[in-house]
Amino acid sequence: MLRGDWLRRASTVATGSWRVLALHGLVARRRGDSTATDAGRAMGQAAKVLQLFKTLHRTRQQVFKNDVRALEAARIKINEEFKRNISETSPKKIEELMKIGSDVELLLRTSVIQGIHTDNNTLKLVPRKDLLIENVPYCDAPIQKQ
Template identity: 60%
Template sequence: MESRLKVLQIFKALHRTRLDVFKDDLRALTAARQKINEEFRKNKEETSEEKINEMIKMASDVEVILRKTVIQGVHVGDKISLRPREGLLLENVPYCDTPRKKS
């Protein structure tokens, strides 16, 4: 029963992440929804606790990768404008050719 709860939680998390990552892109939203649902349906008869935990781990990793690495690009004329989400913006540290001295 506990693994069923974990499966439902990661299923919902993947769909929430999909909605955030592919915001305003109907084609990507639809494709991601279909792929998530297809993968979960394909494995719904699995009974091995070990396999289920493996798949939960993989789904969790996919959710993290989507959330932390995917950036939306929008065509604006003949250019592409990037729309990074708030969680992706990090402090910009300038590159320095000279290494720092260790204290």
């Protein structure tokens, strides 16, 4: 199996309702380019895309730990988005898609909290260390307008 074919297969994946990136176009462009710098840049970008893909899946596993349904739904969405953009060759568009994917990963890691049903109408929240929590005291009394 050629290295390019391996990269193409390894990259056929995506980010949820989030736009995503494609190594296939980068590998194809690399094969057609005559300059080593373009090939090097394409391979560097391809590695970043693959790294983002892996990071999204690791974050998915942490955020939705022990929730089979949510884990599967997130996996399908991530893979779908990467596949949708597999033929993208424009470096600017790929950078834009990578930015969106990175933002989604950050949002998942810092803003999504897992809740587990315990009794009727009761949820147990499972906070993680990466979760952003505003430590503002709750005020039960309504604020008076002046």
